Amino acid sequence: MIVREKPDSYVLVKQHDHGLIAGEFARHLAEEPYPPEPTLYAIATHDAGWQGLDQTVRWDEAAGKPYSFTNYPTGPKLRAYREGLDLLESQDRYAACLCSMHYASFVRNSKDVDEVRFREGEIRRQERLKGVMSEEEVENLGHNFRLLQMCDDLSLFVCLNEPGRNDHPWYKNGFKLEGARFEPIWEDRHILRLDPNPFSEPFDLVIPYTLVTQSGRRVGSERLELRVTLGEPSALAPPERSP
DSSP states (O other), rough: OOOEOSSSEEEEOOOOHHHHHHHHHHTBBBBBOOSHHHHHHHHHHHGGGTTGGGOOOOOOOTTTTEETTTTTTTHHHHHHHHHHHHHHHHHHHHHHHHHHHHHHHHTOOOOHHHHHHHEEEEEEHHHHHHHTSSSHHHHHHHHHHHHHHHHHHHHHHHHOOOOOOOGGGGTTTEEETTTTEEEEEEEEEEEEEEEEEEEOEEEEEEEEEEEEEESEEEEEEEEEEEEEEEOOOOOOOOOOOOO
16 A cells, blocks of 8 residues: 555555556657567566455554555565465566566565565566566566666556645655656656657546545545656667667
């Protein structure tokens, strides 16, 4: 669950809904990744493993607020990661490899026993999946992984910030991809653009969310509608050909 705190309530966005928004950012980029379909599928479904966990709001009693993806209990979170990746591997092996790289990166410096075990298991998965890929597919993994990371960040940006604002510390310096930096600019509360522009056309985003009071009472489900517009055209830097 993505949690944005307001003065008297919490805005809750389900992880898979956030992933679908990341997929929309990716689908409208001027640069088409290779291979296109598995890469775009990976970006849009990278958080599908959270769907079971996000069926209910788990409350952090010590903090007096809902758990978010940043502090969710490690055991069930890692189990959901692994099960989601297992399912994805049965559907698309290239997408599974990208998402495995993404999740393993979260714990790359961890000393926690469970997280180390998870990371090592995912590295083995990645090596197994690379073994059935073409040379070109393997060469593009690194670039597509970084593309997934940027689209993930773009989606988190619109979920974690109040519309029209850039208050979250993660995105004060914008977004980076292959040496290029993109600055988010709000035209108003519902119109966003990046400078320079990486997109092929304007597009709309719809972000469903649940509003919960600070006492834990659900107020209702709503949705945020945004328009992503174009600034000056700009080509992304050429991809680095390294896995």
